[in-house]
Amino acid sequence: MRIPVSWLAEHLELPEDTTAEAVADAFVRIGLEVEDLTPLTPVDGPLVVGRVAEVEELTEFKKPIRFCRVEVGEDDTGEQHLQGIVCGATNFAEGDLVVTALPGAVLPGGFEIGARKTYGRMSEGMICSMRELGLGDDHEGILVLPPGSADPGTEAAELLGLDDTVIELAVTPDRGYCFSVRGLARELSNAFDVPFGDPGNRPVPEDERESRPVRIDDPSACSRFVFRRVSGVDPTSPTPWWMRRRLSLAGIRSISLAVDVTNYVMLELGQPLHAWDATKLSGGVTVRRAAPGEKLTTLDDVQRSLDPDDIVICDDSGPVSLAGVMGGATTEIGDGTTDVLLEAANWDPKTIARMLRRHKLPSEAGKRFERTVDPAVAPAAAELAAQLLVRYGEATIEPGRTDVGEWSAPPPVTMPLALPDKVAGVRYERGVTARRLTQIGCRIEVSTSDSGIGLVTASPPSWRPDLGQPADLVEEVLRLEGYHTIPSVLPPAPAGRGLTPAQRRKRAVSRALAHDGYVEVLPFPFTGTEELGKLGLTEDDERRRDVSLVNPLESDRALMATTLLPGLIEAVQRNVARGQRDLGVFHIGQVVLPAEQRAAVPDVGVADRPSAQELAALQASLPEQPTHVGAVLVGQRERAGWWGTGREADWSDAVEAARTVARAANVELTVRKGERKPWHPGRCAELLAGDVVVGYAGELHPTVVEAFELPKRACAVELDLDALPLTEHRPAPAVSAYPPVLMDVALVVDDSVPSADLVETVRSGGGELLEDVRLFDVFTGQQVGDGKKSLAMALRFRAPDRTLKQDEATEARDRAVSTAKQRHGAVLRG
Known part of the structure; x- marks a missing residue:
């Protein structure tokens, strides 16, 4: 909402020394946001009112050029001094009053005016437009002042009000009354504690006769409808300068007297008006919802298909106006209109908001209607507009006024x-x-x-x-x-409290993954059915049981995320599209996993605190929302360079990321072969903490990689962080003073034996002396036989209290080999 400060001050008794900055501070103090404060730029040097005495058309140029003789004041002899000025505008004629900047003047923006020869004539000054004077953005023609506004030679700065300031406010949706001078001036009066003169509190004459009969078929759409008719309007009457100035500073272009009056009253009182050509209406008027298939050509000459939710105003011929949004072309005020019907109505805000968006017709009127307009001010607004047309358009107010509808004030x-x-x-x-x-x-x-x-x-x-x-x-x-x-008092922080164990674990996991080269991202928290389909999730998958948003930010992402993978994959897609093909990203966040049978949400009021039973029912209605950690990696895990050819990321890196999470959480993970979408069935690891499956890791399925346009062999891991046992882990370094005994062993097993199972068997069979087992080679070939593989492992033995003897280590190794033979049929490779 843009408004000049002088207009606001007109309805208040502000102290004379009140500055525009003080007004802005007052608005901020009472809760209104001031977006901008723009002082009008005064013109340095001579700026006067001039009268165009002669106009010579210079026809030898491709564009319209005129040489004007302008009266700019009396000289020493008492005669009007004529100033020759070249001008390219054509919207003025001989005898018009214009604003003239004489040589030596400096216009807003530092534009200096001087005498110079142009188009074969000596131009001594400039005839100014609104934009050149800093009074608005209208640059379609010269500013023509109404006849009799001032005598030629009069200083124009005071007449133009160039000492004013325009204030721009951001009005919140719940305070629609502040979209008017009336509402803003009332707020200022409260801020300064000064008297306020309500411009909406004006007498409205009683008249039982109707200007035109109106029937409201849908009271929910229209609570009040007022008609006031004026006749004999002079269509050539110009809009008074003071009104044009205020409209321009408020960001509204002057069109004609009738239209300008409706816009002025809207800004003054907050009640949008619509002016009809009364002679183009046939019969009575009906307010109703649109019928299916109806069409209406609006003022912008666009034929619009109406929706049954639209509110329309109809005469005997059908719809003639899209209520509260835009009038119809058939009843438009024209250049020769003399009989004007003024409409002031109150429309349902929600319906108007839907109409504005459906027909893509934002407007100043719609902006006010969708935020609620005062229904009590409609008669006063119509009366004010009629009186302005009488004063400046030589019109006559016709007897009678239509005022129908039912409205009520808010309850106590x-x-x-x-x-x-x-x-x-x-x-x-x-x-x-x-x-x-x-x-x-x-x-x-x-x-x-x-x-x-x-x-x-x-x-x-x-x-x-x-x-x-x-x-x-x-x-x-x-x-x-x-x-x-209101004093600002910080509550005391009780001693002895800090992060919870779960919070500390989350931070430890985040640091561990970042240390391993993964980059944390914050993906969009919502997803859509298309993304879940690309993951290959079937309809009976529990991750398809989603919670939809009532008012989503994006229509195609209206579901709460049941898995972190879509958001992480989108982050990878964005980076790959920008040329970053070797990367790993991770995110720790909540997912929403509703139960198959969802509990009903109880209706809890706000009058009193909910009971324990109501709180328990509310809690039971909430879906499970565990914290997951997920990561996606593509491209090279080890970069290529002079040191080597590098290595592409594979399933083992995803598994290692899971182990990194487990180590940070002080949990031992068991890794075994698994199968779960969207992972590749032959390259997917199932991750267990104890006997509980907590996640999966491995390569994504090729169809998923193709659907999301990811690099080949993309890998992913997702773990339920809340499912991991929560243990306090405050490790102390333990460095043994005794040397280890190192041994290698190679075991031949069937291809079907998982490597992880064999390593775990060797670890358990070696007993307490076996400190570490590391698989460093997997070999297949004729040397080990068809359907066989050889797994080479490095074993490290150590005793915590003595130097371990070679034969003790050998005995422990033999026990480990024997255990592997019993469980997996392993044979020691020669």
Whole structure:
């Protein structure tokens, strides 16, 4: 909302020394956001009102060029001094009053005006447009002042109001009344505690006759509809300069007197108006919902297909206006319109909001209707517009006024008088609550409860439907008293508390993965059915049991994530598309896993604290939300260079990432062959903590890689971090003083024996003296036989309390080999 400060001050008794900066500070103090404060730039040097005396058309040029003789004031002899000026605009004629910058003037932006020869003529100055004077963005023609505005030679700076400042405010959706001078001036009066003159509080003459009969078929769509008719409007009457200036500074272009008047009243009172050519309407008017298949050509000459949810205004010929959004072309005000029907209506905000988006027709009127317009101001707005047309358009107000519909003021709200003090923790002066609520327009009744507590009953005004509960009234009192008066006291932090064990584990896992070269990312927390389909998840997969959002940020991502993989894969896709083909990313976050049979969500009110049973029911209705850790890696895990050819990432790197997580969480993982989508069935590891499956790791299925356009052999791991046993792990270094005994052993087993199982068997068979087992080679070939493989392992033996003898280590090795032979049929390779 852009508005000049002078317009606001017109309805207030502000001290004379009040600056625009003070006004902006006052708005911020009472909770309105000031986006910009733009002082108008004064013109240095001579800027005067001129009268165009002669216009000579220079026809020898490709574009319109005119040489004008302009009267710019009397000379020493009392005669008008004529200044020759070359101008390319054509929207003025001889006798018009224009704003003229004479040589020596400096316009906004540092544009200096001098005398120079151009187009074969000596030009001594410039005839200015609105934009060149800093009064708006209108640059379609010269600023032509209304006849009689001033005499030639009059200083123009004061007439133009170049000492003004434009303030721009961001109005929140719940405060639609602030989309008007009326609402903003009322807020300023409360901030400065000065009297306020309500421009909407104007007398409306009683008249039982109707301007035109109106029937409202759907009261939910329209709560009030007012018609006021004026006739004899002079279509050539110009819009007065003061009105044009205010509209321009507010960002609205001047069109014609009738249209400008409706826009001015909208800015002044917050009630959008629509002007009809009364002669183009046939019969009575009906307000209803559109019928299926109906069409309407709007003022922008676009034929629009109407939706049954649309509100339309109809005459005997059918729809003639898209209510609250845009009028129809058949009843448009034209250059010769003299009979004007002024409409001031109140429409359902939600329906208007849907219509604006459905037809892609944002407008200043729609912006106000979708935020709620004061229904009580409609007759005053129509009357003000009619009087302005009478004053400046030589019109006559026709007898009668249509005023139909049913509306009601917001219901009263009762609260304890001391509630604002209790909420803010501040003891306000006596009477503050009643005074502040009165200032915002509420009617106040003070009473005492049966228990002796002082109560206040506030009846909100018609323009404040957002005041529906005691908390709303408390907010108004605190806001107007000033949030800065509420002390800011930090609660003391109790000693002895820090991160929980789960938080410490999460940080340890994050640091461990980052240390291993993975980059943490924050993917989009929602997903869609298309992404789950690309993962190859079948309809009976538990990860397909999702929770959908009521109002998603993106329509194709309306589901809470049941797995971290879609978000991680998207991050990899984005990096690969930008040329980064060797990378690993990870994320630690919650997923949502609803049960197959979902519990109903109880309806809990806000009047009282929920009971223990209600809280338990609420908790039971929530889906499980465990914390997962996931990682995706593509490309080379070991980079190529002068040191070697590098190594592509494979399933073993994904498994190692899982082990990294387990080590950071002080948990031992068991790795065995698994099968789960979206992993490759032959290159997927199932990860267990004890007997509980906590995740999977390996290469993604080729169809998944192709669907997401990932590099070949992309790998992924996902672990349920909450499923890992939570143990306190504060390791102390243990360095043995005794030397180890190192031995290698190669065992031949069937191809079907998992390598991890054989390593675990050797580890358990070696007993306490076997400190570490490391698999360093897997060999297949004729030397070991068909269907066989040879696994070479490095064994490290050590005794914690003595130097281990060679024969003790050999005995332990033999026990390990024997155990492998018993369980897997392993044979010691010669």
